[in-house]
Amino acid sequence: MKKLIVVADVAADPLSCQEIRSSVEGYLKDHNGGVITFIPSTPSTIHTAFLVSQIVEVEERFGKPLETVILQNTDPRLHSDHPLHNAEGAKPLIIRLKTGIYLTGPDAGYNFSLIKNKVEEIFEYKGLNTEGQFHSRDLYPRIAAHLMDEMEDELELEEISGNIIPRLDGHYVAHIDNFGNIKTLIPHSFFKGKFEYEELVPITINNVTKKAKFVTNLFGGEPGVLVIYPGSSGKFDDRYLEISIWRHFTEKNPETGLHFFNYPRPGMEIKIKVK
Numbered sequence: 198m199k200k201l202i203v204v205a206d207v208a209a210d211p212l213s214c215q216e217i218r219s220s221v222e223g224y225l226k227d228h229n230g231g232v233i234t235f236i237p238s239t240p241s242t243i244h245t246a247f248l249v250s251q252i253v254e255v256e257e258r259f260g261k262p263l264e265t266v267i268l269q270n271t272d273p274r275l276h277s278d279h280p281l282h283n284a285e286g287a288k289p290l291i292i293r294l295k296t297g298i299y300l301t302g303p304d305a306g307y308n309f310s311l312i313k314n315k316v317e318e319i320f321e322y323k324g325l326n327t328e329g330q331f332h333s334r335d336l337y338p339r340i341a342a343h344l345m346d347e348m349e350d351e352l353e354l355e356e357i358s359g360n361i362i363p364r365l366d367g368h369y370v371a372h373i374d375n376f377g378n379i380k381t382l383i384p385h386s387f388f389k390g391k392f393e394y395e396e397l398v399p400i401t402i403n404n405v406t407k408k409a410k411f412v413t414n415l416f417g418g419e420p421g422v423l424v425i426y427p428g429s430s431g432k433f434d435d436r437y438l439e440i441s442i443w444r445h446f447t448e449k450n451p452e453t454g455l456h457f458f459n460y461p462r463p464g465m466e467i468k469i470k471v472k
Contacts, residue, residue: 198225199299199345200232204248205270209237217338224342231345238271241464242306245271247371247382250311251430253298258433262296266344268337269302269309290361291320291340291354299344301337310365311382319361320354368467370402371430371437377453378415378428378441381467385427386435391471398425399470400440403461409440416443423457 201221207213214235222230236252238245249269256265272287287303294300295317302308309316322340343352365382372380379402388411392398397408409425410418418424420443428439441454455461 198227198231199264199266199347200234201266201268201341201345202234202236202252203268203270203341204236204238204245204252205268206238206240206245206273207270208235220335220338221342221345224339226346238269239463240271240273241462242271242273242308243365243369243382244372244463245269246307246309246311246365247380247430247463249300249308251372253294253312253315254430254432256298257296262294262298265298266341267298267300267302268341269300270337271308272303272305289322289336289340291322291344291349291352292316293318299349301340301344304361307363307365309362313359313362313364316359316362319357319359320352321357322352323355368469370461370463370465370467372463373455373461376441376444377455378439379454379458379461380428380430381438381440383438383467383469384431384435385438387469388438400425401468401470402440402458403465405458407457415439415441418443420445423454 203217218233221233225231236248238248249267252267256262287305290302290304292300292309294312294315340352343349368381368383370379371382374380392411394411394413396411398411399406399408407423409423412418412424412426414426415424417426423442425438425440427436429436431437442452442457444451444453
């Protein structure tokens with residue numbers, strides 16, 4: 198049986214996680230259940246896209262892709278701007294990557310945009326009732342369980358074009374970790390020919406503009422100085438940049454990148470002023 202990794206905007210709530218777990222286990226052939234882990238996202242599909250892509254990156258490098266299923270469910274109903282009386286959600290997709298990882302979840306916003314170049318096949322699950330509010334529990338567990346049990350052939354799937362997944366252009370806040378470090382979707386290569394190490398980089402996030410020193414790593418500057426540096430996420434040979442401050446956390450008020458930019462949220466745009 199394959200393991201399941203759930204990335205969802207409800208995954209920070211223990212009750213929701215248990216409801217999803219119970220629903221998935223109820224569909225599995227093995228009534229003892231499988232390995233199910235949860236990663237909380239926010240209602241931002243850009244945030245979910247980053248989390249999904251980072252999980253895929255690590256699973257492909259260190260894990261067992263052929264034994265991995267990812268369920269993402271962030272669906273702020275971007276497909277509509279009028280009342281949805283039956284809470285109809287985005288179309289359910291099933292995706293198989295070139296490495297064998299299976300993913301499922303709503304085709305909402307940019308959820309799958311950062312893994313678009315890794316896709317082998319995309320399927321739409323037609324005839325599925327997409328009405329209802331809590332799809333993580335009521336709709337996707339059966340799909341996830343079938344993928345975990347390698348029973349995808351029993352699902353009535355229709356292959357569709359990869360063009361359904363939109364491109365994600367621009368620079369955004371990808372994630373904010375528990376230390377207050379701002380992970381971005383700016384690849385290290387973007388700075389090539391634009392900035393040298395030790396230069397100050399003008400950065401605007403959340404309508405706040407600050408200058409950060411470009412350094413090789415979080416600890417490459419002095420404590421208390423705002424820095425931008427190649428972080429721990431993204432491609433192994435082209436890491437995403439992070440923005441933060443080296444703190445010992447013995448300070449009375451240890452401000453980090455999160456505080457300097459007035460508590461930005463994942464999905465917010467980042468502007469870099471290039472000379």
